[in-house]
Amino acid sequence: MNTAAPVPAPASLADSALPAGGIFAALRWSLVRDLKVAMRSRSELGVQLLFYIIVVSLFPLASNPERTLLAAIGPGVLWVAALLASLLSLPRLFAGDYGDGTLEQIALSPHPLEALVSGKILAHWLTAGLPVTLLAPLLGIQYAMDGESLAVLAAALLIGTPILSLLGGIGAALTLGLRGGGSLLALLILPLYVPVLIFGAGAVEAVRAGLGATANLSLLGAGLLVAMVGAPFAAAAAVRIALD
Amino acid sequence: MLEAHNLSAERGATRLFSDLSFKVGTGEALMITGANGTGKTTLLRMLAGLSAPAAGEIRWRGQIVKPFDPRLRGAVAFAGHPIALKDELTAEENLAAAAALSGEPASPDAVRSALEVVSLSRQRSLPARVLSQGQRRRIGLARLTLVRRVLWLLDEPVTALDAAGTALLARLVGEHVQTGGLAIAATHTPLILPQVRLHSLALA
């Protein structure tokens, strides 16, 4: 029928050695794979970005679009909408893999699960957080925000949205396969988003009040570093718990 | 050498099985049979290190292994239910990803020859979404030949396979076991494995 099957010499890896390339190979694997999968369903990304635009455009309709009022609520609206957009796209992080059985293979890989999860979270940020960060200043113009606050808004979002993906990753893993996953995820994660919201929106407020946003941005930066170190471990633990 | 000592498992408050002990040495295969809901899949997932037993312990090469133990992760190839394929990726991309995930990236022609073994080379660049259950099961087999692992854990490997597929499965498992591998399968229809020391375990 076909040539004799190549008889695989059953060599197993040295018992607990990390495979070649260590954590960066693992991070790159899940990053590239998740981006490829995301690109194959690009329309879904577009819809989630549209969600952000629509939510932001709703608020002026709900209040009188008088410029000074809009400028005052602008940062808050753009930030809360960024939180909701991140929340909306979190199920994509693990639920697909959980459903089709690939999450088991990822958890059973000799590569460290923490690095594989970090790659997935980075892919989520690139497809959800980054587009929102690039879009927010454009929408800020709708809110009569001046150039300087738009710049600070973009900077705060650039530092803040990765934290949203990192914390969100923990919540997404905890609620894998549960009933009412979406709203449960919101209840679990939004309280943890509060500090990011406060310092993120606060940065723009501080600039408008002339205080300068360095304090807020540096606190956000510190938050990002802590989240980058801690969140992958919590998310990996949550994945293992979900697979039990 | 994989040993299980008085394993027991629970689902909710009901006990699935208890005090289960068996040994599988290199060059041996174990067929686990039993009606639905007797815990075949639960047992396989425990051996793979995905879930912890309610009681008892599992030893791999003489050492006790806990869930997600690195030693076990380096040695196990787990073919569970459903087959781990991303619908968006093509058959070739799925296999290449699986090989890289296993820590030993495979060259494109190694992937192609693996697909050839399971006679799916024509479907090489089709997204997994459009493949039939039988074809997806064959990609699972191709992954077993590509990702070299000592311990094969197969959950209902025969489902959706046609006669040729089942014969191919039996041949691959036979060759794997004869060249010093181990294989444990949970299955309803027993696999005919010539010249292989076969144990069987029925879960009541």
Added chain:
Amino acid sequence: MAASNKYKLSSPAAFYPVAGRMIPWFGASAAVLAAIGLWIGLWLAPTDFAQGDAYRIIFIHVPAAWMSMFIYLVMAFWSALGLGFNTRLSAMMAQSLAPTGALMTLIALFTGSLWGRPTWGTYWAWDARMTSELILLFLYLGIIALRNAIDDPRRADRACAVLSLVGAINVPIIYFSVRWWNTLHQGSSVSLSAAPRMAAVMLAGMLILAFAAWFYTIAVALCRVRVIMLERESGSGWVSELFALNIVHLKKA
């Protein structure tokens, strides 16, 4: 293996009777301390010249606020123990504390707003501490919701443990960021901490009531952990043995 650790306190079977014996002691001391505390708060403490008698609400509000934070940390402690050593009992202790912690937060919130009405003229003034209490309530409700969403007790224990540990790390960050946000916008004029200067008798009243609340929490948590054991260990021998005895006893009476 099961018989030997039956008498080790960490096994539910051994802990069930021990908890049963401790409950009346904690319940009684909670009642006594509460009586003393209330007597101080409502009778002994002098009327405050600025807020009149409205300030007496702090004798309930402040201990409840302390307890809501303290119970969360104790819950995180038991969760860490349960996650680290895989002991079912510590996970059950964490599970038994969550509802009482949420209730303490609720008490802190509505006593705070009832106290805010006469002092600032509104039931809710986005005061730093009250806002943080509100977020703490969401954290509690998140854990309780996650607990109810997962059927398998083992996964529920471990998932809630991870969530309460992540939450415990975030609680100080939330309190700091809310305080920062509050001072940035309202300054410290509108803040609950502008309570009247702390006469010794008031501090004593609050401390006594805080301990009363703590003993109450222990008593309720022990009661609840026993019920959780009955719910979860119904399969194991010691529960049916426990109730088989009761049934026989009932028949004889």
Added chain:
Amino acid sequence: MEFLAMGGYGYYVWGSYGMTALVLALELVSLRARRGRAVAHLRAGGLDHPAAPLAEVLR
């Protein structure tokens, strides 16, 4: 009765203490009810699903 008036703030003070007592009482009552359900469930043989045949349960 001056004690009850609480210097005119009676509504707020007694409101707070009353609500607290109510909430704690509710917690104790619900705990007792939960224990009752658990014990009844055990007495009924401790099966997860009711022992009665499904038809009877669905009626």
